[in-house]
Amino acid sequence: MNFRVSFPVATILELLVLLGYGYLVLKCPLALTAVTAILAISIMQVVNGIFQSIGSILCEAAFPHVTLVLVICSLMALAVIYFSYRYVIKTFRIRQSISTHYIGLLLLPILFILLVIQHIFMTYGSTIIVNSDGRRIFPNINDWGMLLIQVSAYFCLFAVVFAYRKLEDNFELQTQNALLEQQVNTQTHYMQEVQMRYDQTRAFRHDLKSHFMVLGSLIERTENQKAVAYLNKLDVAKNTFSFPCQTGNMVVDLLLSDKLGLAQQKGIKVECNMTIPSESIIDDMDLCIVFSNAIDNAINACEFVEEKESYIIISAVQKGRFFMIEIENSCNEGHKKGTGTGLGLKNIRAVAEKYNGAVSVDHEVENFKLNVLLLI
Template identity: 25%
Template structure:
């Protein structure tokens, strides 16, 4: 408004210019340039957001595809094991009868390994979210980070699954990044539970003792399209679901608490 009224005064005051037409033309061009710059900047920000969202959706689809292939492979192993359960029990019994305890133990471990492999792939029961968690779990293992969780039987209600998967993925990225800086006792604990009409998520991770992490963005991700996209995007998603986000820093750990409303008003 200030710029508008100033421009009206300047344009209608001929004495301000030795050549009024030139002066007014200059002002017109200047304001058009400013307006164009503002419009272009907003367009660019919006375009980058759309481009980033599409890239993330594509990445999530690829992760889901990879995860489904892993599930299919493990399920086939489990079906074969169940089909051959009688034969396997007969073999174990034969080993025990012949006092070949080590061979019996090895076969039992092999059979249990199939079940454990299947259970390790199921985190919440939702493919989109489980594929993201499985991807972050693999990254955590590479960096010697102990990961534990308690997230089964989550109720999502009206929460968009892809947005929830993105939120969890970004939060775990931040937790992994913080753990990387810790020399010993690297760990992440992920918990999700329902409380009345809300989904409550807790992510606890180790930090360098007596430090204060900055919670404004992910600062150092291998995935370039998520660079600087962390906490702000989490806050946006939380806001869309009338929720709340809090960071509680202890001596050697930080606890992220996210609350999302599962039912729209």
């Protein structure tokens, strides 16, 4: 659109159009809309200024082929603007960790560069006028100096954008570390509870001799009903110290007892068949990270499936120096698209990489399989 207004006013109108479209139509946050609108205008004007200076230098050297030079410079400017915009789109593509507070920090340097460009155009004009022999009439400026200023402004713009990307990456990393720390604290709680159960089990076993003496005494006095009742109490007490899934690792047993118990309460059929090697380099905390995240994801997927069809199957086998874990669960096609992504799977991959292993996922229409391979 061509407005018969001054260059700064035209720039303000362009900014208002972009701001209105981004905020009202695309429903973007105001800070993000403002930064990207100013950045879009700044890139366009800086690149046009660069190739205007280049064109001015070449026109004086290539006269009378001025038209050809200007066409080539215009096409090159369009190409640079296109790839610059692609980089900006990639940088500002909406991500879960995007912070409008951090985006707001970009307003000042980008706006400053835009004001500098506006000052240049206001001072020297936006059009170069030459006479019939190709010599400049207006404006009387140093093209090389102006080119250096414009190129510096261009790289300053993208230095700011690059700094923002690094800031966002750091913000995302901090968020992941905070979630991982929270998870580690949870696993530490499991390990403390395991120690408590272990102490209770030792005390129960220590008292078994006394329990047998009481049972023997009741049987000798033919008080069979009291003996059966006492035996039932012992059985109940025994069950409080046992785990539904016996893996050979008390920490994992307690974790699975808690997680699979929650799954059963939700009506999910659970099957567990595995033995964890006693002599391996796998840390208990790492095992908890793998099973905790995998089972949480499995339970979440099963909640989208009819209760009678939901299931979780956990199995593991040792083959030579490798320990292979497979967790299979039901899912539906609608939920399948989002399965296998997120922080949980990232944590599992991190554990696998720690032990020179690998993680693979297998999507099917009604089930999902997670395979974890660890070198033990």
